[in-house]
Amino acid sequence: MALACAALAASFALALLFGSEDVSLAAALRGPGLDRTILFELRLPRAALTVLAGGGLGLVGAAFQAILRNPLAEPYVLGVSGGAALGATTVIALGLGTGSVLGAALTPLSALAGGLGATLLVYSVARRPAAGRGGTTSGASILLAGVMVNAIAAALVTFAKSLVPPARAQQMLRWLTGFIELPTAPALAATALYVLLGALFLWRDAARMNLLGLGAESAELVGVDVRSLERRVFVAASAVVGAIVCLTGLIGFVGLLVPHAARRLVGPDHRVLLPLSFLGGGAMLLLCDLGARLAFRWLGSEPPVGAVTALLGGPLFLALLARRPDPHATG
Helix, strand or coil, rough: CCHHHHHHHHHHHHHHCCCCCCCCCCHHHHHCHHHHHHHHHHHHHHHHHHHHHHHHHHHHHHHHHHHHHHCCCCCCCHHHHHHHHHHHHHHHHHHCCCCCCHHHHHHHHHHHHHHHHHHHHHHHHEEEEEEEEEECCCCHHHHHHHHHHHHHHHCCCCCCCCCCCCCHHHHHHHHHHCCCCCCCHHHHHHHHHHHHHHHHHHHHHHHHHHHHHHHHHHHHHHHCCHHHHHHHHHHHHHHHHHHHHHHHHHCCHHHHHHHHHHHHCEEEEEEEEHHHHHHHHHHHHHHHHHHHHCHHHCCCCCCHHHHHHHHHHHHHHHHHCCCCCCCCCCC
């Protein structure tokens, strides 16, 4: 945990000091000027949003992998991110997301509703009847259902994009690529509230997630209400992902890469794994965003950070599919 905190602090410092423009820390600390503006008014809020987004996605990925007992589970693959993006882009396509305070509030609310709706849809589709109980949930079935829901959400966003004016279509397209931009102070505060509250709710169930690693039936024998635990985790995770997606769009595979690496370092104890995934996710996304800014600095542009995480996570996802399960994975 100490090393993870140090890595996050170092990544945060690098994100503040380096970017498309050179800045002087000494000049920024001396008083008003361009360096101070860039450092404290542009890079600091962006880096804070990046930590919240990466940390939240890493945390939710670890929680999903515990509940589904599958190391391939993560918000992007399960369709939660896609549902949140669909909810937000629907508001944009209808022209309701701008023009008033109420209109601006509709975008994050619709993202939250879309993420929760996608979660409930995936969960209900993948749930199968079982004798004497309300049903059981197959991790493989949920993964397959999530992939399909994500594909349907992306198709609906693409279809809606072709029906709206070009300016609005360009705004919608960014939701499918994943981006980190300068957030407003209220939006950053609201995202921090959702992510931190969701993190507390998930960490409260960390010990129950450990017991769930024994299997659903064994966990129930020692007093865990598995269905209630699944519902709590899915709702809290959907709130976290919805709050992140409404500001960043679709950023995939952070919830796959970080918990997988953290589990190999500290094992499957979620009391340690969840906070470590949060810290590691924040550090990873900070470095990915910084790399995207520096690599294309000479072109005067930057690729979406979602493309960078996909380039890193896609090959790992294929490698995990091609080999035997991680011996430390729950289940």
